[in-house]
Every structure is written in C-alpha cells, then in structure tokens.
Amino acid sequence: MEKLRIDTKPIEGQKPGTSGLRKKTREFMQPHFLENFVQSIWNGIGGAEGKSFVVGGDGRYFIDRAVQVILRMAAASGAVRVIVGQGGILSTPAASNLIRKRATDGGIILSASHNPGGPDEDFGIKFNTPNGGPAAEDVTDRIFNATTTLSHYDIVETQDLDLSVLGVSQLGEMVVEIVDPVADYAALMEELFDFEAISALFASGFTMRFDAMHAVTGPYATDILEGRLGAPKGTVMNGTPLPDFGGGHPDPNPIWAKPLVDMVMRNDGPDFAAASDGDGDRNMILGRGVYVTPSDSLAVLAANAHVVPGYKGGLAGVARSMPTSGAVDRVAEALGIECFETPTGWKFFGNLLDAGRATLCGEESAGTGSDHVREKDGLWAVLLWLNILAVTGKPVKTLMAAHWQRFGRNYYARHDYEAVETDKANALMDGLRRQLGTLPGRHFDAGTVSTADEFAYDDPIDGSRSEGQGIRILFEGGHRIVFRLSGTGTVGATVRVYLEFVENDPAKLERSAEDAVLPMITSVEAIAQLSTIIGRTSPDVST
Ligand code: G1P
Ligand code: ZN
Numbered sequence: 001m002e003k004l005r006i007d008t009k010p011i012e013g014q015k016p017g018t019s020g021l022r023k024k025t026r027e028f029m030q031p032h033f034l035e036n037f038v039q040s041i042w043n044g045i046g047g048a049e050g051k052s053f054v055v056g057g058d059g060r061y062f063i064d065r066a067v068q069v070i071l072r073m074a075a076a077s078g079a080v081r082v083i084v085g086q087g088g089i090l091s092t093p094a095a096s097n098l099i100r101k102r103a104t105d106g107g108i109i110l111s112a113s114h115n116p117g118g119p120d121e122d123f124g125i126k127f128n129t130p131n132g133g134p135a136a137e138d139v140t141d142r143i144f145n146a147t148t149t150l151s152h153y154d155i156v157e158t159q160d161l162d163l164s165v166l167g168v169s170q171l172g173e174m175v176v177e178i179v180d181p182v183a184d185y186a187a188l189m190e191e192l193f194d195f196e197a198i199s200a201l202f203a204s205g206f207t208m209r210f211d212a213m214h215a216v217t218g219p220y221a222t223d224i225l226e227g228r229l230g231a232p233k234g235t236v237m238n239g240t241p242l243p244d245f246g247g248g249h250p251d252p253n254p255i256w257a258k259p260l261v262d263m264v265m266r267n268d269g270p271d272f273a274a275a276s277d278g279d280g281d282r283n284m285i286l287g288r289g290v291y292v293t294p295s296d297s298l299a300v301l302a303a304n305a306h307v308v309p310g311y312k313g314g315l316a317g318v319a320r321s322m323p324t325s326g327a328v329d330r331v332a333e334a335l336g337i338e339c340f341e342t343p344t345g346w347k348f349f350g351n352l353l354d355a356g357r358a359t360l361c362g363e364e365s366a367g368t369g370s371d372h373v374r375e376k377d378g379l380w381a382v383l384l385w386l387n388i389l390a391v392t393g394k395p396v397k398t399l400m401a402a403h404w405q406r407f408g409r410n411y412y413a414r415h416d417y418e419a420v421e422t423d424k425a426n427a428l429m430d431g432l433r434r435q436l437g438t439l440p441g442r443h444f445d446a447g448t449v450s451t452a453d454e455f456a457y458d459d460p461i462d463g464s465r466s467e468g469q470g471i472r473i474l475f476e477g478g479h480r481i482v483f484r485l486s487g488t489g490t491v492g493a494t495v496r497v498y499l500e501f502v503e504n505d506p507a508k509l510e511r512s513a514e515d516a517v518l519p520m521i522t523s524v525e526a527i528a529q530l531s532t533i534i535g536r537t538s539p540d541v542s543t
Contacts, residue, residue, distance in 0.1 A: 056090025287396020
C-alpha cells in the first residue's frame, strides 16, 4: 500500500465552530477540500500518530466517500485504530458514547445536524475530544490555525473498505473496526432506564409514534423501541436513513414534523409521540392533544428523573441555556439543587457535566441531555419520558397539567427573523443596549421592567468569561423578553426574540401559548421598535 504526500496550500476562511465546519456539500466535494480539512484536524491536535478515533455520521449524502478518505488519511498519519459505525452510520450521541467507552483520542462526526442533506444541501465535519464532547474553542482555534499553514496532506492509496461488514480489518498498519452503530448505545440506555417497565407499558396497549425523519435515529429507534421494548411494528415512522432525508428538513419541531403533530392532536391519535433530528441529538415530545415545549420538557424531566434507575440518587444540579424558559429553575428550587444559566450552545454544559455539578441540561431549541454522554441526546430524552410515563401511569396531558399546578406555567414562544441585513440587526441590538439603563421601572403591556441587562457568563469551573450573550429584559412576575442574534445562520443575520410569560393562577394554566405571550409581543415593539428597525412585521418562524 503506497503512502502519498500530496502538496497543498492553506485553505481560506474555514473556521470550525463547536458544531464543526458546516458548508454546502459541493464545497466539501471539491478536490482536496475534505482532505485539507482532515489534515488540519490532525495537525491541530498534535498529529494522529499512535492515536485511536471513532468515525461516523448521520447517513447524509457524501458520508460514505468522506469516511473512506478519513480512514486512508488516518492510516497514512500513523493512527493505530479507527472505530467506524457500520455503513458509516453513528448518531452524534452514540459517537460521544463510543469515544468515552472505548477511551479513544476523540472522534470525527460527519453531519450538518438538522440541515437538509444532498449534493445541493449541507454537509459538516466535527471533531470531538476524548471526553466525548465537541472540541472546545482552544482546539477549534488550533485546527483553524492549521488550515492557514497547511502545506501537504498524507493519504494511502488503496481500495475502498467495505463498510457494511462488521469486524476488524487492517488498513496498512492501522486497525479498522466496524461496529454495530446501535449496540453500545442501546446497552447504555438499558443501564439507565427500566426497560421492563417500559415494555410493560407497551404491552398494556400504550401507543406511540416516533418520527425518525429519514435520518440517523431510524435504526436506533427501531432496535430499541420495536426490538428491545416490544412496541408494535410501525411505531417508528420514516425509519430508513436516506442521503437526502427524503427531501425534508430533519428538524423535530412543529413546522418540519407537522404530520406527526397533526396526528397526535387528533382524539384518536397515539398516546405519545416524538421525533429527532438528522444526527439524533435533538428531540420533540408530544402527548395526545399536547405539545411539550423543550423548556417544559426539561422541567418535567428534572422533576421526575428520580423515578428512573439511572437517576435514582437524584440530580446534582441542572443547567439551561439563558433563553430557555425558567420552568426548570422552579423545579431546582423545590428540589434544593443548583441551577445554572449558561450562554446558548451545548459546549457551555461540558464543564458542569465533567465536574459533576449538573446532571441534566437543556436548551429551548429541542436539546436535552445528561451526564451519560457529552452531547445532547434525542432518543435518551424520549426513553426518559417513556420511563416516567411507565412509572407514573399518567397520560402526558395529565402529567403536564399536574406539573403546571405545582410549579406554575412558563408560556413560551420564540420568534425568528431570518436573513435580516446585518447592519439592521446590529442596529436593533445597539438600540437595545443603549436603553438598558433606562428600562427598569417602566411599564409595558407585559408589566413593569424589573431588570434589563446584556447576559455575560462566568464559567464556575474554569473561570472563563463569555460576554455579549443576549439581551434580557425581566418583568415583575418573572415574565421575560430575550433578544439574541443567532450564531448559526448562514444568510445575513437571524434575530431571535424569546417570549416568556409566567402564569401562577391555577385557573389560567390551559390557555394557548400564542394568547399568553401577546403582551410580550406588543412590549417587544414598544421597547425595540423591531418592525421599524429591521423592516419586518412578523417573524419568519415561530416555535
Ligand atoms: C442554535 C440554537 C442553540 C443550539 C445551536 C446548535 O443556535 O439556538 O440552542 O445550541 O443552534 O444546535 P443559534 O442559531 O441560536 O445561535
Ligand atoms: Zn443535531
């Protein structure tokens, strides 16, 4: 087998974030592009020599080719072992688990999460460190620096490996181990949850639909729900991963998973429904006649996790991203545990999880997880819900009503204004910044402002400070408006406005969220003159 050293040049502007490098698939398919970036990963982490890695992705278009390239390059750079999910498949949480369980030097995850896939859609590559979590900024900075100084890459010339056959083979000196992508993950789930109780729930006639959206959770959900837990065949919908996700957006929210939401809202709908995204880290939870917001889901899971084997010792603490509603805060208060408010992005939970300060964490954007891996985990959230439903024996709607009676309800909505001209979005934020000092004490439809600030976070573990993390306007009674610019948009700026209305009156807990947040919407306009400044009268997406 011949080892080749290919001369190349630095690549421009390829700065990976904590969700890796995301681009149009065609950019990744350009000659040498993927190779250049993979070599930059090796260079950024001090070489691949003597190291072991996990490699896999969400099944999207070009993953099969990309895995072959990564294997050849790992072999050429002296890696000793690469563990690959069969067919190149690994969900993001399953990859995180394998990295931890097999104590590898990290892993490469190929995905663009919930973005569409295909030759004209998106692709992505992300490096995770030995703790199983996305590489922190110092590592992504080193990878980025490596892209700017690149002079060559190393690759071996060889036939493609057959990724469909389980087992161990050699690529030159390197061992390639093709593993069942589901087995280790399912074993972890069996450790955490009471599979007997959940099986008994299904055996009693409880009905469920899980929409895998033609993405990576199909094989996981089919194996676990229909296989190990005995749910009837057909419980998993759209369970075959397709390179283009069947042409859809594999994003589990009421917009992209509308057929599932419509089904569960009918009187004859299933008892429980859920969906996950492209790479399996996000989740959406529904019960017959009720959509559970991700913020509420986090709160309910925190309040009930102790009934589940993996969390029977109670929770060390909980963490939520700043824009996530304060529903979980009240649960933490009742449980007497710490509650952390972190900037948006899963990376901010890593230190708290590693230090054992937080057990559960979540974001309003459909991400929920725990210290079992270092990524958010869609199917884990679904199984935690199922285990709680099995133990309590209550329908989701009843469980939610009881939760709100006990803790109050945080009505919640997020309005996204997409592809806003960058200077207009900045003008909006600057205008808000200038007003912060004048807002407390002023009255709006939402009530009297108690505090207004720009969120900054001091990491309690490593002491690092993150500034400029969104503008918070808090009203008496706990209602809140948050303004942020998205860090993940690709065209112009995305302005996100988060609206939260706290209701403690037991007679007013069953309104629609749209009605409940109306006073917040008029207050947004009064405070920020949003429609004038960004020239939009209604959001592009409302979730
Ligand atoms: C969005 C979500 C955030 C999530 C991130 C990555 O980021 O809001 O919660 O962690 O995607 O999945 P944003 O575009 O708001 O910066
Ligand atoms: Zn994802």
